[in-house]
Amino acid sequence: MAKYGEGDKRWIVEDRADGANVHNWHWAETDCLPWSRNFFNKSLSNLTILDGEGNLYIKIKKVDKVEGEAYVNVRKGKIIPGYEINVVLSWEGEAKDAEGKSLLMVEGTVEMPYIADENADEDPELRVTVKDEGPIGKRLKEAMVAKGKPLIFLKVREFVTAMAKGGPAKDDLEAKKVAPKNGNGQGGGTPSNSEVVVEKEVKKEVKKEGKKGVKTITMTEKFSCRAKDLYEILMDENRWKGFTQSNARISKDVGGQFMIFDGSVTGTNLELQDGKLIVQKWRFGSWPDGIDSTVRLTFDEPESGVTIVKLTHTDVPEEDRYGNATVVENTERGWRDLIFHKIRAVFGFGL
Numbered sequence: 001m002a003k004y005g006e007g008d009k010r011w012i013v014e015d016r017a018d019g020a021n022v023h024n025w026h027w028a029e030t031d032c033l034p035w036s037r038n039f040f041n042k043s044l045s046n047l048t049i050l051d052g053e054g055n056l057y058i059k060i061k062k063v064d065k066v067e068g069e070a071y072v073n074v075r076k077g078k079i080i081p082g083y084e085i086n087v088v089l090s091w092e093g094e095a096k097d098a099e100g101k102s103l104l105m106v107e108g109t110v111e112m113p114y115i116a117d118e119n120a121d122e123d124p125e126l127r128v129t130v131k132d133e134g135p136i137g138k139r140l141k142e143a144m145v146a147k148g149k150p151l152i153f154l155k156v157r158e159f160v161t162a163m164a165k166g167g168p169a170k171d172d173l174e175a176k177k178v179a180p181k182n183g184n185g186q187g188g189g190t191p192s193n194s195e196v197v198v199e200k201e202v203k204k205e206v207k208k209e210g211k212k213g214v215k216t217i218t219m220t221e222k223f224s225c226r227a228k229d230l231y232e233i234l235m236d237e238n239r240w241k242g243f244t245q246s247n248a249r250i251s252k253d254v255g256g257q258f259m260i261f262d263g264s265v266t267g268t269n270l271e272l273q274d275g276k277l278i279v280q281k282w283r284f285g286s287w288p289d290g291i292d293s294t295v296r297l298t299f300d301e302p303e304s305g306v307t308i309v310k311l312t313h314t315d316v317p318e319e320d321r322y323g324n325a326t327v328v329e330n331t332e333r334g335w336r337d338l339i340f341h342k343i344r345a346v347f348g349f350g351l
Contacts, residue, residue: 032070032083035168036159040066040087042322043155049091049148051263053247056143058093060110060152072167081163087112091148093130093140104136108144110152120160123153147246147262154330161326214293215328217313221340227299227307228275233343234297235278243342261338267292275299282313286320287327293317311335 041063049058068085089110095103108130115124126149130141223230233239237250240260250258256269264285271279278297293315300308313335319325 030072030074030167030169032072032081032163032167032169033066033068033085036070036083036085036163037063037066039159039162039322039324040155043158043324044089044152047151047155048263049151050093050143050247053262054143055096055098056093056140057096058091058140058144058148060148061090061092064088064090064109070163070167072163072169074166074169079164079166079169081167082117083163084114084116087115089152091128091144093144095136095140104132104134104140106130106132106137106140108141110144110148112152112156115156115159117163120164124156126152150246151262151264157333158324158326158330161329162324165325213318214315215318217311217316217328217332217335219311219332219335219340221309221311223307223309223344224305225307226275226305227301230307230309230343231275231278231299235272243345244338267295270294275301284320284327284331286322287317288319288321291315291317309340 044060045062047060049060050056065088066085068083070083070085071081073080073082090107091110092105092107094105097103108128111127111129112124113127126145128141128145128148130137130144233243235250235252237248237258240246240248240250244261246260246262248258248260250260251269252272254269254272257267258269258280259266265282266285267280267282269278269280271277276299278295280295282293282295283291293313296312296314298310300310302308313331316328316331318328320327
């Protein structure tokens with residue numbers, strides 16, 4: 001990968017005297033390393049991994065290092081991200097006994113030595129160390145690997161998605177899409193065809209604001225099992241722990257509360273019909289305050305041993321509390337990869 005600022009001279013046009021990049025005809029390159037540091041600091045600092053499960057308490061304290069190169073090239077609206085970065089985190093853990101007395105407190109590091117655009121579709125290598133290698137220290141380290149890795153990888157995927165959409169250049173690109181244009185460049189005149197398209201995009205954006213920046217996710221999945229069995233898997237916390245490999249507390253009563261994915265998702269049961277319907281309020285910890293979504297799962301068994309699940313997940317915000325516009329994409333991927341596909345993998349249900 002070429003270093004930032006060392007692009008092929010045939011493709012980088014010298015700056016004009018007036019500073020304009022007309023129609024983004026040549027490559028406009030943005031240094032994204034400071035933005036990347038800010039992204040990981042917001043996403044990973046003070047991130048709770050375990051909060052008492054198994055009498056273990058683990059959290060990421062801070063981001064120690066984000067080094068390397070990160071940039072985005074834009075030409076005529078086409079975004080080409082490039083990055084090779086090394087990320088180092090500090091974490092701390094504590095083990096307590098059944099009475100809440102501290103047994104050991106440890107510190108350690110998490111390093112991802114190579115997060116790169118060429119491996120954007122793969123999770124990076126992750127190395128976890130702990131300063132105390134005794135039995136309790138090793139137990140805390142193993143818990144950090146088992147429970148921390150999925151949460152950290154989720155944040156890395158959010159970074160990859162954000163870079164693919166322009167990183168810090170995204171706002172500039174959006175502004176150019178909706179910027180009003182005039183025939184003479186200063187106001188007045190008859191709009192050209194391209195200006196009519198821009199005006200339509202402005203109206204589309206206004207309509208999106210009218211929906212308060214939320215989206216709906218719909219999915220249909222087919223399983224080779226009884227509807228009542230699939231319903232039980234989703235509503236039984238021990239089975240949930242089994243197929244997600246994460247901690248969960250799930251009430252089976254209407255009005256009862258639940259916590260899944262180690263507390264990343266919390267909510268309330270709104271309506272339950274055994275083997276037929278689950279309606280719940282869902283909220284992710286990274287969402288803006290006061291935002292709740294609604295999950296509706298219907299179970300249909302057209303023939304014995306075959307169940308069709310229909311998911312409707314409404315009021316999913318487009319951005320999280322940090323301004324990352326990847327919530328809808330990550331939520332949809334979570335349903336597909338972390339729930340539906342893992343049910344098949346663990347319990348052997350086929351399509």
